[in-house]
Amino acid sequence: MAKWDISRIDEWKGDEFPLGACIPESGNSRDYVTGGWRSERPVRxxxxxxxxxxxxxxxxxxxxVAAGEKVVDFKLDHCKGCGVCANECPADAITMVPEGCELPEVK
Ligand code: SF4
Ligand code: SF4
Structure with missing residues (x-):
């Protein structure tokens, strides 16, 4: 697979950036912790x-995260806190909780 030479990227002018220059390789999303900007986390x-x-x-x-056909966890390194899971849950089983707060007691 061809790789772009980005060794001088800090010196590039606006018209030198190839399309999509921010992601030089495909299939790398799991290598980056993208949950860092989450303001709320899901609790099931x-x-x-x-x-x-x-x-x-x-x-x-x-x-x-599902295992054995059951939901078991959330990958918080990649969860962005969008709340789609909580919004779509038909059983109202997921609560979005502000980061930095104590988690609610689950009975
Ligand atoms: S739907 Fe959104 S809030 Fe729920 S686990 Fe996925 S990224 Fe996180
Ligand atoms: S009931 Fe809600 S939390 Fe449980 S698996 Fe379905 S959508 Fe997910």
Missing amino acids: DDAKCTQCLICWIMCPDSAV
């Missing part, structure tokens, strides 16, 4: 969850 209530897997299907960042 296991008692309410029916394991329908809709959140796993709908998450735009593949940040819902």
Whole structure:
């Protein structure tokens, strides 16, 4: 696979940037921690969850972790806190909680 020479990228003028120069290689999203700008995190209530897997299907960042056909966790390194999973959950089992706050007690 051809690679771009970006060794002088700091010196490039505006018209020297090739299209998409910000991502020099494809398939690298898992190498970057993109959850850093999240302001809210999803918290799943296991008692309410029916394991329908809709959140796993709908998450735009593949940040819902499923194992054995069950949702088990969120990949917070990649979850951007968009709230799609909470919005789409038919059982209202996911709550978006502000970062930096104590997590709610799940009964
Ligand atoms: S908040 Fe958004 S990115 Fe995070 S797990 Fe839910 S749908 Fe995925
Ligand atoms: S969408 Fe809601 S009920 Fe369905 S698996 Fe996810 S958390 Fe559980």
